[in-house]
Amino acid sequence: MESSLIPPPPVEVDPSLNVPTAKQCMAWWDDYGMLDNIKAHSMLVAKVAVQTATLAYESGIKVDIPTIQASALLHDIAKSYCIHHGGNHSQLGAAWAMQLTGNPAIAMGVLHHVFWPFKPEADKYFLPLVISYADKRVMHDSFTTLEKRFNDLKVRYGKTEKIKRRIHKTYEQALVLEEQLSKLIGVDLNACSLDCGRLV
DSSP: OOOOSOOOOOOOOOTTSOOOOHHHHHHHHHHTTOOHHHHHHHHHHHHHHHHHHHHHHHTTOOOOHHHHHHHHHHTTTTHHHHHHHOSOHHHHHHHHHHHHHOOHHHHHHHHTSSOOOSOOOTTTSHHHHHHHHHHHTEETTEEOOHHHHHHHHHHHHOOSHHHHHHHHHHHHHHHHHHHHHHHHHTSOGGGSOOTTOOOO
């Protein structure tokens, strides 16, 4: 079932806006008390996102790799806080990312990394969709397949039928994202090792 929400305009990166370096993003991790295991997860998510974005760039697609990297590094900036105090870590994290960077493209990737509430269109929304996809390819601090990642989520969080249905819906979306990104880039991402990219 398609969302009745009105989708945002295509994501455009404004070159005049601040894009923090990896070093700055990691300094914010400490400022916001990020747990070490979440730091390790965020680092690998950023590598997967950067590698995917690099493949996109090499295939002629207009992407801004530093902006994608920053959004990926900050995608879980609020998770440690929410573990201790409750709340929605993607919503709070997006607010913090916007406050820190003043860059809505970075904040959008943080906001939508758990689930994209609109029709997935990789050509229009590459940045938030690649952050969401990269997050699904990292289990804790290891590169994995979508199937293994979501099997782990079902075991750890599938306590009720409602939660199980939500996890399955997110899994189905992740498969669509993988297919769309693969088609856009011209690379089978399911068969591609994406964890070897270097941060810029």
